[in-house]
Amino acid sequence: GQQLNQSPQSMFIQEGEDVSMNCTSSSIFNTWLWYKQDPGEGPVLLIALYKAGELTSNGRLTAQFGITRKDSFLNISASIPSDVGIYFCAGQALFGNEKLTFGTGTRLTIIP
Amino acid sequence: DTGVSQDPRHKITKRGQNVTFRCDPISEHNRLYWYRQTLGQGPEFLTYFQNEAQLEKSRLLSDRFSAERPKGSFSTLEIQRTEQGDSAMYLCASSRRGDGINQPQHFGDGTRLSIL
Numbered sequence: 469g470q471q472l473n474q475s476p477q478s479m480f481i482q483e484g485e486d487v488s489m490n491c492t493s494s495s496i497f498n499t500w501l502w503y504k505q506d507p508g509e510g511p512v513l514l515i516a517l518y519k520a521g522e523l524t525s526n527g528r529l530t531a532q533f534g535i536t537r538k539d540s541f542l543n544i545s546a547s548i549p550s551d552v553g554i555y556f557c558a559g560q561a562l563f564g565n566e567k568l569t570f571g572t573g574t575r576l577t578i579i580p
Numbered sequence: 581d582t583g584v585s586q587d588p589r590h591k592i593t594k595r596g597q598n599v600t601f602r603c604d605p606i607s608e609h610n611r612l613y614w615y616r617q618t619l620g621q622g623p624e625f626l627t628y629f630q631n632e633a634q635l636e637k638s639r640l641l642s643d644r645f646s647a648e649r650p651k652g653s654f655s656t657l658e659i660q661r662t663e664q665g666d667s668a669m670y671l672c673a674s675s676r677r678g679d680g681i682n683q684p685q686h687f688g689d690g691t692r693l694s695i696l
Binding site for chain 2: 498513558566568569
């Protein structure tokens, strides 16, 4: 099935550093979401975006809905150990089209 | 609120056996979704229900797969004659009906299926 292009695939950073990741699609989405998944658990919703150009924050996390509707970005500021995990973007094409199309994931590792 | 609950968390079975998974959505959510996630990949959509009606099925959902939501509350996903390629994490999500926008989907912790 289709998966969105997410980069980078993995990141190794030190605690306290800022993190940026992005997600691109060949088609337009009307909704972008960012999830975090820990091993053996389901994805947990971090941020939902509904308008092109929208910038939304959730604590140290900030996400943006790209103006072209084909991309989205997630930034994490001042990373802490519990930020470790896999981050997924997901898009929904139309209101009433319920399917989420997920990205390939960005694995975040914090180096002691 | 109570989150999405899935049972069992792990299932190990021999090839050719039938398996059934259960999902209990968040209580006020009328939409329920099933996804499959293989190692190193993001979840892939399988099917979704609005109340008891199954409204969309992915091509990934072969005829060995069947999903039901008989009373519009919990849902079951059955796989008949399991194959090695069915080994994956099966995730359930739920959302409430949107008012002009897509309401976000909230996921359970999944059922990990291993086929011997």
